[in-house]
Amino acid sequence: MVAVTSHAAAFREERSLQNEKEFWIRDVTLSCIKDFAYIFDRSGRFIYANKPLLDLWGLTLAEAVGKNFFDLNYPMDLATKLQRQIQQVFDSAEALSDETPYTSPAGHWGCYEYIFSPVFAKDGTVEAVAGSTRDISARKRVERNLAFLASIGQDLAHLGGVDEMMQIIGAKIGAYLNLSLCTFVEINEKEDEAVVNHDWHREDVPSLVGVYRLAEYLTEDYQRAGRAGEIFVVRDTKIDPRTDSKRFTELKIGSFVCVPLVRDGQWRFMLCVHRSEAYDWPEDEIDLIREMTLRVWLQLERVRAENALIRSTEASEKQRRLYNTILSSSPDLLYVFDLHHRFTYANEALLKTWGQTWENAIGKNCLELGYEPWHAQMHDREIDQVVATKKPIRGEVPFTGTNGRRIYDYIFAPVFDSNGEVEAISGTTRDVTERKQIEKASRENEERFRTLAKNLEEIVQQRTAKLQEIVMELEAFSYSISHDMRSPLRAMQGYVEALLKDHKASLNAEAAHYLQRINRGAGRLELLVRDVLAYSKVAKGDLQLKSVHVEKLILEIVQSYDHLAASRMSVHVQSIPMVMGHEGLLTQVISNILANALKFARPGLFPVVTVSAETLGNQVVISFSDNGIGIAPKDHEEIFKIFGRVYPEKQYEGTGIGLAIVKKACERMGGSVGVQSELGEGSRFFINLTKVL
Amino acid sequence: MIGAATILLVEDNEDDVFLMKRALKSAGIVNPLCVAEDGQKAIDYLQGTGEFANRATYPLPALIFLDLKLPFVRGLDVLAWLRRDDRFKTIIVVVLTSSEEPSDLSNAYKLGANSYLVKPPTPQQLEELAKAFKLYWLEYNKIPGVDQN
Numbered sequence: 001m002v003a004v005t006s007h008a009a010a011f012r013e014e015r016s017l018q019n020e021k022e023f024w025i026r027d028v029t030l031s032c033i034k035d036f037a038y039i040f041d042r043s044g045r046f047i048y049a050n051k052p053l054l055d056l057w058g059l060t061l062a063e064a065v066g067k068n069f070f071d072l073n074y075p076m077d078l079a080t081k082l083q084r085q086i087q088q089v090f091d092s093a094e095a096l097s098d099e100t101p102y103t104s105p106a107g108h109w110g111c112y113e114y115i116f117s118p119v120f121a122k123d124g125t126v127e128a129v130a131g132s133t134r135d136i137s138a139r140k141r142v143e144r145n146l147a148f149l150a151s152i153g154q155d156l157a158h159l160g161g162v163d164e165m166m167q168i169i170g171a172k173i174g175a176y177l178n179l180s181l182c183t184f185v186e187i188n189e190k191e192d193e194a195v196v197n198h199d200w201h202r203e204d205v206p207s208l209v210g211v212y213r214l215a216e217y218l219t220e221d222y223q224r225a226g227r228a229g230e231i232f233v234v235r236d237t238k239i240d241p242r243t244d245s246k247r248f249t250e251l252k253i254g255s256f257v258c259v260p261l262v263r264d265g266q267w268r269f270m271l272c273v274h275r276s277e278a279y280d281w282p283e284d285e286i287d288l289i290r291e292m293t294l295r296v297w298l299q300l301e302r303v304r305a306e307n308a309l310i311r312s313t314e315a316s317e318k319q320r321r322l323y324n325t326i327l328s329s330s331p332d333l334l335y336v337f338d339l340h341h342r343f344t345y346a347n348e349a350l351l352k353t354w355g356q357t358w359e360n361a362i363g364k365n366c367l368e369l370g371y372e373p374w375h376a377q378m379h380d381r382e383i384d385q386v387v388a389t390k391k392p393i394r395g396e397v398p399f400t401g402t403n404g405r406r407i408y409d410y411i412f413a414p415v416f417d418s419n420g421e422v423e424a425i426s427g428t429t430r431d432v433t434e435r436k437q438i439e440k441a442s443r444e445n446e447e448r449f450r451t452l453a454k455n456l457e458e459i460v461q462q463r464t465a466k467l468q469e470i471v472m473e474l475e476a477f478s479y480s481i482s483h484d485m486r487s488p489l490r491a492m493q494g495y496v497e498a499l500l501k502d503h504k505a506s507l508n509a510e511a512a513h514y515l516q517r518i519n520r521g522a523g524r525l526e527l528l529v530r531d532v533l534a535y536s537k538v539a540k541g542d543l544q545l546k547s548v549h550v551e552k553l554i555l556e557i558v559q560s561y562d563h564l565a566a567s568r569m570s571v572h573v574q575s576i577p578m579v580m581g582h583e584g585l586l587t588q589v590i591s592n593i594l595a596n597a598l599k600f601a602r603p604g605l606f607p608v609v610t611v612s613a614e615t616l617g618n619q620v621v622i623s624f625s626d627n628g629i630g631i632a633p634k635d636h637e638e639i640f641k642i643f644g645r646v647y648p649e650k651q652y653e654g655t656g657i658g659l660a661i662v663k664k665a666c667e668r669m670g671g672s673v674g675v676q677s678e679l680g681e682g683s684r685f686f687i688n689l690t691k692v693l
Numbered sequence: 694m695i696g697a698a699t700i701l702l703v704e705d706n707e708d709d710v711f712l713m714k715r716a717l718k719s720a721g722i723v724n725p726l727c728v729a730e731d732g733q734k735a736i737d738y739l740q741g742t743g744e745f746a747n748r749a750t751y752p753l754p755a756l757i758f759l760d761l762k763l764p765f766v767r768g769l770d771v772l773a774w775l776r777r778d779d780r781f782k783t784i785i786v787v788v789l790t791s792s793e794e795p796s797d798l799s800n801a802y803k804l805g806a807n808s809y810l811v812k813p814p815t816p817q818q819l820e821e822l823a824k825a826f827k828l829y830w831l832e833y834n835k836i837p838g839v840d841q842n
Contacts, residue, residue, distance in 0.1 A: 487706055488708075490708070490709070490813075491708035491709070491712070494711070494819070495708075526815075533793075
């Protein structure tokens with residue numbers, strides 16, 4: 001204490017020795033700066049301290065002067081160090097600098113950088129040590145915060161589970177910022193929810209984990225700030241007008257900082273740190289909290305995304321296995337090409353067809369897989385086309401695989417990425433060999449049937465031609481009859497005539513009689529030939545039906561045929577509608593019927609024929625009723641047959657062809673003929689023909 | 694009128710030739726009658742070749758009776774041939790046949806026949822035909838060449 005006194009006295013003495021005013025100016029000047037300025041004497045006691053330093057200590061200059069660090073209750077180790085350093089400057093006459101944390105008697109923590117410099121006397125010896133100290137707390141805190149953030153970052157990187165991560169981080173933040181409670185709040189405005197999944201709290205403070213309605217958790221003001229992304233800081237819940245002091249007291253919250261996080265216009269998250277007492281949150285801590293909020297949230301998102309990815313990867317892996325199973329069990333060949341024509345997928349069926357393993361085949365193109373060059377090139381072109389046109393392509397190709405040469409129908413289709421560009425080409429191929437065979441078989445069958453039909457047609461044509469040929473032969477035969485049979489008949493009759501006329505004198509009666517018999521035979525044969533020719537003429541050839549005026553036709557026939565003349569028979573014709581017919585054939589029909597009526601007239605009775613007509617629907621029935629001998633019903637069928645006759649030729653001359661011609665002619669005109677008669681009752685022949693409409 | 698001009702009968706059947714000659718005679722037709730027994734001979738006769746080279750013996754006829762069914766060259770072919778030749782275009786051609794075929798009938802006229810007669814079945818009818826023929830073709834009908842001289 002003696003030393004102290006002596007030093008102080010010396011200082012005072014010096015001051016008295018020098019200009020009082022000069023000291024005052026210096027003191028005021030030094031006190032105007034923020035840094036601490038001070039002087040130690042040889043024993044390490046303060047000779048001078050400027051006002052900022054005195055304020056930190058809470059002392060007056062008079063109280064401080066003459067005291068050393070021990071006297072000022074600095075922590076022992078710090079005081080010892082400082083005392084030693086002062087001594088060092090005295091001894092070495094060289095300045096030194098260092099830094100140290102220090103908490104003031106008032107509890108203000110700070111970090112300080114200081115320089116001790118020697119003060120030389122006139123003789124060159126060190127007579128005092130001057131010091132200047134700067135408060136570097138802010139800088140240090142920032143550095144410390146950064147270090148803390150870095151360590152948090154490392155933790156974040158290493159911690160996998162969300163729960164564990166939040167717990168550890170919460171605890172670290174709590175310790176670092178001397179918190180009572182740290183909450184991680186997830187906001188879902190749509191659902192009006194504030195969810196505290198995680199928090200860290202001191203043992204004496206209740207947890208806030210739970211699901212809250214926004215209004216429950218935050219007042220309107222805070223919600224507004226949150227949406228705007230503004231940090232809100234409450235330094236003392238008891239006096240802050242925005243907080244309900246009673247409620248916060250219950251929660252043991254004296255002050256807090258909430259940092260909201262807005263992403264894509266959405267308020268998503270909030271980190272809240274609380275202290276149980278009022279606290280003047282420094283800027284650097286608020287910055288730290290803000291930075292932490294972002295990092296924690298990003299990490300939270302990342303972990304969640306990863307977890308989701310893991311889950312979805314698991315799901316897609318499962319799906320892949322499922323699809324693979326489905327694709328593999330398909331009998332069709334299914335595969336995917338990349339843009340370089342390489343297979344990136346091939347199902348079991350395709351691998352089997354190739355006789356390849358997955359490992360060997362995938363990543364190769366067709367050529368590398370042993371396709372023939374033309375085939376591989378074709379597929380290469382097709383893949384390029386699908387990529388260029390973005391449209392599927394279809395084809396058919398034979399391919400020889402492990403199951404032999406088969407025919408395949410395939411479709412290449414584009415697979416689009418999210419931008420609509422082709423990123424791959426999917427292919428499906430079906431073995432259509434059987435189908436092709438069936439198609440071919442059915443084509444062949446069809447061909448065969450067509451050929452058969454054609455052959456049939458040809459056969460029909462051939463037969464028809466043959467029939468026509470036969471018909472023509474028959475016609476030629478008729479012609480032959482008309483020429484070749486008739487001319488000998490003519491010769492017979494001619495020579496008989498010549499004999500009878502030119503050699504009459506040399507013929508006796510018997511010879512003349514024989515010649516007459518030859519002549520009559522020839523005449524009968526001539527008649528027969530004529531009727532056969534008439535019948536064949538009616539039966540053959542094309543027929544054009546026209547409307548025929550039957551009434552008029554009958555009158556013409558009666559007039560032009562001598563043997564049907566009015567002197568020999570009477571024909572009464574009533575009104576007859578026009579019919580579809582053929583005049584030549586109708587002439588044959590009418591003349592034959594009339595000739596029969598005359599031929600089979602009742603002896604002693606003048607033959608009378610009445611012709612009448614009746615319309616039945618579209619048919620006209622023309623009746624020829626005579627007063628002749630009649631025909632027994634049993635003979636009605638016989639009379640229409642060729643050479644059919646009821647009476648011997650000796651009784652009624654004729655060839656037996658007449659009514660056959662009538663029947664044939666009616667049929668040729670699309671009609672029919674019939675008879676109604678009793679023996680001795682006269683006959684009614686009727687013909688049905690189509691009426692002209 | 695053909696006066697004393699020659700009539701050519703183209704007929705292969707000698708019975709018909711006999712009956713025709715007899716009918717013409719009984720009808721009073723006295724024109725010289727030459728006979729060609731087939732189509733080729735008819736052509737040879739008209740051209741004056743082969744056995745018919747002597748025109749004095751075989752003068753060009755003013756009228757021809759032409760049968761259709763003939764050996765070697767058919768009657769219609771003879772008709773077509775002679776109508777192509779200017780020398781024979783005006784000769785009267787009367788088809789005399791047993792054919793009643795409509796095709797023969799129409800073809801004969803198309804090829805330039807002047808008349809178409811079907812051989813009657815009986816000698817009496819043939820004689821009537823010959824008389825009618827004489828009256829129409831030999832007395833009333835006029836023919837170029839013969840009647841212009």
